[in-house]
Amino acid sequence: MSSKAGKATEPGPDRRAALAQYRRRAGIYDLELALFEPIRRKAIAQLALQPGDVVLDVGCGTGLSLELLEQGIGPKGAIIGIEQSPEMIERARERVAQGRWSNVTLVCSPAETARIPGRHADAVLFHFTHDILRRPEAVAHVMRHLKPGARVVASGLKWAGGWTVGVNLLVLPAALHSVTSLAGLRAPWSGLAAFTGPLHVQTMLLGGVYVASARVAPHG
Ligand SMILES: C[S@@+](CC[C@H](N)C(=O)[O-])C[C@H]1O[C@@H](n2cnc3c(N)ncnc32)[C@H](O)[C@@H]1O
Numbered sequence: 001m002s003s004k005a006g007k008a009t010e011p012g013p014d015r016r017a018a019l020a021q022y023r024r025r026a027g028i029y030d031l032e033l034a035l036f037e038p039i040r041r042k043a044i045a046q047l048a049l050q051p052g053d054v055v056l057d058v059g060c061g062t063g064l065s066l067e068l069l070e071q072g073i074g075p076k077g078a079i080i081g082i083e084q085s086p087e088m089i090e091r092a093r094e095r096v097a098q099g100r101w102s103n104v105t106l107v108c109s110p111a112e113t114a115r116i117p118g119r120h121a122d123a124v125l126f127h128f129t130h131d132i133l134r135r136p137e138a139v140a141h142v143m144r145h146l147k148p149g150a151r152v153v154a155s156g157l158k159w160a161g162g163w164t165v166g167v168n169l170l171v172l173p174a175a176l177h178s179v180t181s182l183a184g185l186r187a188p189w190s191g192l193a194a195f196t197g198p199l200h201v202q203t204m205l206l207g208g209v210y211v212a213s214a215r216v217a218p219h220g
Contacts, residue, residue, distance in 0.1 A: 010183035013131035015110065017180040019085055022061075025178075026087035029062050036128070037064075039209055042202075043127050043155035044068045046213040052076040053122040058111050058142055059083060059129035063092030069125070070101055080121070081106045082114045082142075112138035120147040126154040130179040133188050143195040143216065150216040152196055159185045160207035167208040188212075 025032065033040075044065060049055060049072025057065050060081030069079050081104065083089040089108045096104045107114050111132050124146055132138050133154060146152070157175050160167035175182055184190060189199055189212035196214035203210050 010181060012181050012183055013134050014180040015084070018131055021178070021180065022085035022088050026062065026085065026091060029088065029091070030064060033064060033128075036209075039155055039204065039211065040065060040127055041068065042204075043125065043153050043211045044072065046153045046211055047072065047123045047125060047151050049073050049077070049123060054078045054080070054118060054120075056116065056121045056124040056142060056145065057081045058124060058126050058138075059132045060092055060106070061085075061088045061128075063095040063106075065125060065127055066092065066095055066101065066104060067099065070099065070104075073103070075103060077103060078118060079104045080116055080118065082111050082116070083108060084110045110138070111135070112141050114141070116142075116145045121145055121150060122147060123151040124153070126152075126156075128156040128178065129154070130156050130175070130185070130188050131181060133191050134181050134184050136191055139191045139195070143192075146216045148216055148218045151213065152192060152216060153211065153213045154189045154192060155209070155211040156188055157185065157208060158188055158203070158210045161186070162207070164206040164208075167206045171208045 051074035053073045055069055055073055060083045081092055089106055092106055105117055112135055126133055157171050193199055197217050199212050199214040201210055201212045
């Protein structure tokens with residue numbers, strides 16, 4: 001595909017490929033993510049959850065974030081996990097049953113069309129969900145279910161720049177393993193900006209990983 005200017009553009013996310021990718025990975029996913037757990041902790045800390053909050057976990061996968069989210073919101077809060085892969089969400093269901101968390105609702109659906117129950121949310125997490133962030137319709141749909149001022153956190157892989165560009169030799173295989181589109185990997189959070197106030201972006205692992213946080217703009 002090429003743009004008007006004749007510059008090559010990268011294709012966007014591919015649902016069929018993503019479903020196949022996570023059908024294959026579901027059984028070993030938790031093990032594969034073990035190295036990245038400190039980033040999950042950092043991302044969830046940025047959500048600044050309060051007891052009683054409603055939080056959306058978009059592309060919740062096997063539910064690896066659920067325990068930390070539970071700790072933040074307590075029994076009076078609620079978590080809505082949205083995930084399109086039946087194999088991934090099945091593991092999240094097992095996790096919920098094991099934790100006996102009665103305040104978690106799991107929705108098996110593409111984020112862009114998910115029926116999101118309950119009141120508008122106080123916070124949303126997009127953790128390692130690049131394919132979702134690259135779907136403007138998914139981001140817009142999720143954002144419509146947030147309160148003005150809600151906290152938004154996105155985290156994941158990104159291209160490193162400057163003198164750390166060599167890090168991309170590690171980012172590339174990791175990204176190819178977990179997303180179906182490399183488009184926008186320079187600033188994966190960019191699609192959120194239309195809905196939020198200023199985004200604060202922290203980078204880690206020599207620029208190969210980011211945590212971006214912001215608040216939904218008053219009329220977002
Ligand atoms: C790398 S995993 C991240 C899972 C989880 N957030 C975590 O932190 O472990 C990306 C997840 O996004 C899901 N996904 C990709 N595109 C999606 C979409 N359009 N709607 C809902 N889920 C999607 C995949 O099925 C996969 O489970």
